Amino acid sequence: MNKVVKLALICNQIDKDGNDVDYKDIYKILWDLQYQTRNIKNKSIQYCWEYSNFSSDYYKENHEYPKEKDILSYTLSGFVNDKFKTGNELYSANCSTTVRAVCGEFKNSESDFRKGNKSIISYKTNQPLDLHNKSIKLESVNGIFYIYLKLLNRGGVKKYNFKNSEIKFKIYVRDNSTKVILQRCLDDTYKISASKLLYNQKKKQWMLNLVYSFDNDVNNNLDKEKILGVDLGIHYPICASVYGDYSRLTIDGGEIENFRRKVEARKISLLKQGKNCGDGRIGHGIATRNLPVYKIEDKIARFRDTANHKYSRTLIEYAVKNNCGTIQMEDLTGVTNESNRFLKNWSYYDLQTKIEYKAKEAGIEVVYIKPRYTSQRCSKCGFIDKNNRPVQARFSCLKCGYSENADYNASQNISIKDIDKIIDKEKEK
Template identity: 45%
Template sequence: MKHTKVMRYQIIKPINDTWETLGHVLREIQRETRAALNKTIQLAWEWQGFSAEYKQRYEEYPKTKDHLGYSALHGYAYNRLKDEFYRMNTANLSQTVKRAADKWKSDLKDVLRGDKSIASFKKDCPIDIVSQALRIRKDGSDYIMTLSLVSIKYRKELERKQSFFDVLISANDKTQRDILDRLIAGEYKLGASQLLYHKKKWFVNVNYQFEKEETAFDQDNIMGVDLGIVYPVYMAFNNSLNRYKIEGGEIERFRAQVERRKKQLLQQAKYCGDGRRGHGTKTRIQPIEVVSDKVANFRDTVNHRYSRYVVDMAIKHRCGTIQMEDLSGIAAEDTFLKRWSYYDLQQKIEYKAKEAGIQVVYIKPDYTSQRCSKCGHIERDNRTEQATFECKSCGFKTNADFNAARNIATKDIEKIIAETLK
C-alpha cells in the first residue's frame, strides 16, 4: 500500500547566490502564489454563477469543455493566469492553480449551503514546488536541494544564468537524514512539495511516498494507555502481562530548568538597561516569550517522540485498538494537564495510530485507578498511595499505573464498571 508523508527541512543558506537575491525571489513568488490562488477561486466562483444561470434557463448544466475550452476548471484558469503571473516556474504555477481549484471543489457544497465561506488565501501561504522542480543530492555530510523557482523570463530580469537555486538544508536528526538518503537512492518517491515562511525562516515541506506492507491487526487485541505524572505514559495489554512505560524525568528536568530561567529573566527585567527599557513592556518580556517558545517546541518534539513509541509498541503486539482516557472534559487549567500537554500527546497518538490502521477508542477514566484489574473489585482504598495498587478484596498488589493501564485496555470497560457499581 502506498503511504504519503511530509517532512520539514529548514533552508540554512543559498549556495549559488546570496540571501538577498533568494529572499527577494521567494517574497515575489509568494506574493504571486497568493494572488494566483485567490484569482483561481474568483474564476471558479464566476463559473459557478454562470452554471447556475445556465441551468435555470436550459434545465441542464453547461459542459466545461464547450464553454471554457478545457475539460477541467484548473486548465482554463491556468491559461488565463499564466501571462499575469510570469515570474513563477510554469509547472509550479500549474500546481498552485490546481490546488485552488481542488479547494474550491471540496468546499463547494458547504459554500452553497452557507456552512463555509469562500476560500481566501493569506499572504503567508506556502509556495508550491512540483516534484520535477526539486532535486536532492548529498555533498559529503551536507544535503543540497535544487529548487527550480523562476520562469525563463523572470530569470533574464534577474540577470541570472540559471532558473534554479541550490540551497543547504538542515537535517539534524536520524529520521530526517534517512528520508533524504532514501529519496536520493530512489527508495522513496518525491511528491509535490511546498516552501513556507515561518518565524523569519524559510522551510521546505518535502512530500514523499513509499510502499508499506500492511500489518494484520486484531481489533480485540487492545493496548491501554494510562497518562500520569510519575510516568507520562504507561502501556498495558488486555491479552498479555507485557508492559511499557516512559519515565517522566526528562519532562520534569526541562520544566524545572525553564522555571528557573523564567525567574531569572523576570528579576533581570526589573534592572534592564536602556535597550530593553525604552520600548515598554513588550520589549522587557521578549526574552521570556523566547523561553516560552522553547517550551512549546520542546513539548511538541517530545510528544511526537512519545506518540511514535506508543504506536510502535501497538504495532509490535498487533493491537488493532488503542484505548485511552477521554480528557476532553478536563479543563486545561486542571493541575493534571497543567504539568504537560497530555491532550496534545493524545492527538498525536491518534493521528499516528490511524495512519498505521489502528483504531483509537476513548473511555471514561472514572474508577480505572480504583478497580482491580485482576478480580474487578472497585474500592477507593485499593489505591491509598500514588505509586502502588493493592486490592482489598483479593490482595493483588502491583504498580498503580500498570493496574490502571490494564483496566483501560479491557474491552467494554465502561459497561463492566457500570455493572460492578450496580
C-alpha cells in the first residue's frame, strides 16, 4: 500500500567551497529542472506519437504490428530515454522515471489518440520533478530531519559548483504524525518509493510529496506515544481512555449478563432432569447423560466468541479514531479467579487475544503491565488505598477527593506509560 506525505522543505545546501547557497538560487535550479522536465515530457510524447504512426503504417502493409525491439532495438521507453542522455541537467534515474511515466501514459491512451477521441497530451509549465526512490535519502540529526535529493547529473553539479548530485533540505515537520512517518522511513518500517517534488504556486514554495509504502493494510499514522489504557472487567467488560481525556469507551456487557442468566437457569433445570432421567441416556456415562448441558457450553463459547470479536473490534476502532498507536492492558493471566471482575467465567484471555490480533492488523502496539493497584490508585494524585472505593462502581480518592467511575479511573491509570513501575515505586515509600 502506498501513501503520500506532503513535506515543506527548507533549503540547507552548501556549495563545493562550503558556502551556504541561498534558497532563491536553489529555487532557480529547480525551475530550470522543471523547464527541462517539461521539454523532455513533450518531446517524449512526440517520439511516442512518431512510433505509433510508424507502427500503424507498418500494420497497414504487413497486417501485423512490428515488435518494438526489432525496430528500436529497445523498448519504446528505453529508446526514448536514450534520447535524453545529454542536453539536460536531470539526474539520470529521475529522468528515466519521467520518460517511463510519459510512455506509459501515452500507451494507455494510444487508441484514443489515434481515433481522435483525445487530443495528444501537452504538458504545461508547472510540472513536478520526478524522483526515483534511489534519489531520496533521509537523515535525522539531533531530532531534525534532513533529506538529500539527487537532482543533478554531472553537468549540473559542475554548472552549479556543488560537491555532488544531491541537494540538501531541512524538513519542516509540522505535526507529530509527520514525525512518526519520517521515523518509520528511517528505521525501514516504511519503504520510500518514487516521489515528486513540486512547486506550490499558492504557497510559493517547493514541496516534496514523499511516497512511502508498507506491506500490510494498516493505519500507520497512529501516534505510538498516545496510549489507550484498557481496563477489562471490573464493572464493565471494557472501559478504555487516554490519560487526561474525559471521553472514554465503555462497553457495558449487559448482553453477556442477560445471556448468562438465561443460560444458568437452563443449565440448572437440565442438570436436574439429567439426574432423574429415565430415558435412553442413562447407563451411557456422564457425558451422554449430560449431553444437553454440554451443548449449552458450546452455545456459551460461541456467544462469547462473537461478543469478544465485537468488543475487540469496537475497541480498535476507538483507538484508531483517537490516533492511539499503543494499547496498554493488564496482564491478566493467572488472575482469572479474582472475585471482583465483571464476570468470573468470562474469558479475558480470549478477549485479550482478539484485541491483540486486531491491534496488530491496525498497526497498534499492545503493551502489558502488571495488574497491581490500578483499581485502588487515584489517577489524579496517585494515592493508593483500598478504601478509595466506597462502593464497587465508584472511585473516591480519600486524599484529593477526586471522584469518578471506578472503571474509568482504572483505565486512566492503565493509560500511563510504565504505570506498574510507578506503582512499585509508590508502594516502596
